[in-house]
Amino acid sequence: MNIRDKYIVIVGCSYFGSNIAASLSEIGNDVIVIDIDEEALDKLPLSYSGFKIKGDATDIEVLEEAKLRNADLLLLSTHSDNKNIMIAEIAREYFNVNKIISRLYNLDKEIVYKGLDIEIIRPAELAINEFKNILQNE
């Protein structure tokens, strides 16, 4: 990753979210992680030097507290596709965040993101491709 000196908001301190947060903060970005669960925020390693907010990011006030308006990048990595969708749409419509990346487990729901300029990470597709790669290399 070669992003530096950016303001990055990460919602959902999942295994995925916390690891991305740690590495982005280590290379010199301003990072803030939001999670509804205090214990999830404990997953962040000691090397993480950014901020943490305990709160429900589907509440617009929590997004305002995180100063989402100033964010260069927003990553949605909660375990709920529906929460990721809702927050991504609010970020696009109300905060005009430059780059929004959202994780989507259920590919059938992709249609709701159509036309919104939101990048999607599809774990199911990644796993399927990896599975095929492994078989191909044998």
Next chain:
Amino acid sequence: MKILIVGGWKKADFLTKSLLEKKHQVVIIHDDHSYCQFLSRTYGVPVICGDGSEPYILEEADINGYDVVIALTPKDEDNLVICQLAKKQFNIKKSFAIVGNPKNVQIFKKLGIDTVISSAYVASNIIEQMATVEEISNYIPLDNGQVGLMEIFIKENSSICNKIISNIDFPKEAIIACIIRGFNTVIPKGDTKILPQDKLIILSSPEIQNKIIKFISERSEN
């Protein structure tokens, strides 16, 4: 009309009953198995058990060509996705959602949901009006409280009692929509006289309600 209802307990129950009485066609999606059985047995309508924000469940409900989707689940984000899937994938024109967080009323409208209701907001509005203002005997907020209908009882000593409407300097921001007089309803015209014991149904924005109540309950000089 063909109507899809997703989630909701008592609300789904009452709504289904009322819609069927008005001869609408209803299909229900609910994630609680025993409640599905109850709804299906009670109303004999198709009930699909599952998560209504999953496209394959919506597919199962066979809702192509439906007119309205009503999302009543307890999670705001689920209701948003249900309505958006219904619109984008199944071409349902009209969407209706309830929200738990009152702030989401405006947000959901901006995200393309046609009608959004916060029951917390609506209920607290009614309770506040009825509890704090004794002159109001009933209050119905419309369009999420942007305007409201209130019912005001006219006492003998009210400044507008026994006066003809066109002679009353009624606040411009409000209108008397209807007068309840005993068992009759009177649609007021300029020459209608306001009588003691009348109940006025007044349409106005919430900000000027106090002004109207003050105006009406002012005692006449004689």
